[in-house]
Structure formats: structure tokens, C-alpha cells
């Protein structure tokens with residue numbers, strides 16, 4: 001089976017280095033907020049060329065802490081996308097804010113035209129959590145213009161887009177804060193949970209450092225109510241092993257995407273492309289089947305042919321039971337997002353795939369819907 005994520009393959013390659021990193025932490029006798037976390041924060045800041053990086057427990061907390069650091073709280077309206085991991089909206093609700101949804105565009109990411117329209121219509125809407133979905137980088141020039149024109153607070157959800165760039169700018173460089181996740185499936189994945197905030201200013205960075213650590217400003221001094229949301233030394237040590245590989249892994253993901261783009265020639269399957277060619281780190285390789293009824297049969301066919309597929313995402317955030325009874329706003333019909341939820345399917349694109357496996361995925365995709373070859 002060609003898997004969406006083949007963690008064992010990565011372990012076979014890097015297990016020895018990872019074990020050595022684990023032993024280093026064990027022998028150090030220091031397990032929380034020590035030199036591994038500091039080293040990783042600095043290395044990631046340098047790698048992404050982003051000001052201040054603060055390690056936290058996971059991507060959801062990174063978003064919540066970022067919102068809190070920006071002073072977003074109960075009753076504040078926060079503009080975001082209905083097509084994402086549920087965590088994006090969960091974080092908004094965790095601070096008591098009210099999620100406000102607009103539709104996505106043909107790339108599956110939030111439609112910045114609609115965002116601009118919404119901002120013009122409602123002066124009370126001044127916090128924005130855009131998501132670089134699937135690893136596709138949003139138009140950062142446009143995002144920055146919106147931020148300036150409307151005086152927005154922006155938190156970029158970069159959980160799927162670490163290292164993605166567009167027109168020479170990196171995802172996470174426009175927002176007041178960028179949120180990252182190191183959940184194992186992400187492009188930079190730990191062996192468990194992890195996350196980080198990248199803050200544009202030292203003031204925000206110090207608020208975030210305090211918020212991840214019970215709201216402490218110094219030992220036993222609590223100026224605000226914080227979380228316990230620290231990145232473990234052990235996970236940071238493992239991430240220090242993986243980070244130097246990230247650029248290579250992302251390059252391999254792009255290479256596989258190019259092979260799929262060039263090879264998949266099936267009118268029943270339409271790849272979901274980034275807003276600009278190359279402006280993606282392809283956390284996923286999503287495509288749209290021609291009709292909602294075709295999705296399940298396509299996925300079973302692929303499974304029978306030895307290719308695992310998945311859906312990102314089958315249920316719009318606005319339709320999740322967890323939102324029942326809470327205040328949310330939808331500013332339009334969300335019809336494009338609904339269409340994605342019914343027709344989208346992801347193909348395997350993890351960097352450990354061999355060329356032979358990539359070719360096989362292309363062959364399977366091209367074989368879908370073709371008349372069975374009949375022997376003479």
C-alpha cells in the first residue's frame with residue numbers, strides 16, 4: 001500500500017539520530033524549557049527568517065496563545081475560513097471570540113476578495129486568521145495590503161505551510177503572529193505533539209512566552225492567566241534533528257507535485273493548484289473528483305489498486321456539531337467550500353515516496369473511469 005504518511009520509513013532512516021537526541025535529553029537531567037527548546041526556537045527563526053519563535057505544546061495552542069497575546073477575547077469577531085482543520089476555529093472559540101466565515105476560492109483557501117468586501121462592510125471585524133491550506137501560500141502581498149489598509153490583527157495559520165513562500169516572501173512573515181504545528185503528519189513533524197508561534201515584535205514574543213508558561217512573567221509571578229503549553233525538551237531535540245531536513249523534504253514534495261501535475265491526465269480528476277505555480281510546500285495533494293457520488297468509488301478503487309487516499313475536509317467547520325449553540329456568522333453561502341467538502345480527495349505526497357511509487361499513483365489516477373481492458 002502506498003501510504004499518505006509512512007512514519008516507519010522515516011524511523012528506519014533517522015531512528016539512530018533520533019535515539020541519540022533522546023539520550024542527550026535524558027542524560028541532561030533537564031526536561032522542560034531548556035537548551036533544546038531554545039536551540040530549536042533560534043534555528044527555526046533563522047531557517048524561516050522570522051523574528052521571534054516560541055515553542056508551544058501544539059498548533060491549536062499556538063493559535064489560541066497568539067489570539068490572546070493580541071488581546072482578542074470574548075465577543076470579538078474573527079474572520080476565518082470554513083475549510084480547514086477544525087483546530088483553527090476551535091482556537092478562536094477557546095478565547096471566547098466569534099468566528100466569522102467567508103467562502104474559499106478555487107484554490108480551496110479563503111477568498112481574499114470576499115475578505116476585503118467583509119472588512120469594508122463591517123468595521124467591527126478587525127482580526128483575521130487566514131490558513132495557508134494544503135501548504136499553498138496565500139497571496140502575501142495582498143494580505144499585507146489588507147492588514148495595513150484596515151489596521152487588521154493577523155494570525156497566519158501556517159500549520160500546513162512551514163517553509164512555503166510566494167514572490168520571495170515566506171508564509172508567516174505578514175501576520176503579527178504565525179502559528180505552526182509539529183503534529184506528526186505535518187511537513188515538520190515531531191514524534192508526538194508540538195507547535196510554535198512566530199511573533200513579529202519582541203513585545204508580542206514576551207507575551208507569548210509568558211502565556212505558554214501559566215502566564216508567568218518571572219518565576220512564581222503571574223501577571224495574566226496563561227496556559228500550560230510548553231514544547232517538551234524531548235520533542236525539541238527531535239525537531240532539531242528533523243529541521244535541517246525540512247528544505248529537502250519540501251523540495252521532494254514539490255517535485256512529486258510536479259510529477260502529478262504533469263502525469264495526471266484524467267478529465268474526471270482536477271488537481272487543486274496553489275494560487276501561484278510553485279507557491280506551495282504541498283502538505284497535501286488535493287484533487288476534485290467530477291461529482292460528489294464519484295468520490296467514494298474513486299477512493300475504493302484507489303485502495304484496491306494499492307493507493308491510500310483521504311479527505312481534507314469532509315465536513316465544513318460551520319457544519320460541525322461542536323459549533324451548535326454557539327454564535328457564528330457566515331457572510332455568504334460558502335458554496336465553493338461546500339463543493340470542496342463534497343468532492344475533494346488527497347493523494348499521497350509524503351517525501352519518502354519513491355519515484356516508482358509516484359509513477360504508480362499517476363497510473364492509478366489515470367486508470368480511474370477508463371473502460372476495463374478486455375482480453376481478446
Ligand SMILES: *Cc1c(COP(=O)(O)O)cnc(C)c1O
Nearest residue numbers: 058059060085087088159181183
Ligand atoms: C494541524 C492543524 C492545526 C492544529 O495543530 P495541532 O498541532 O494538531 O494542534 C491547526 N490548523 C491547521 C490548518 C492544521 O492543519
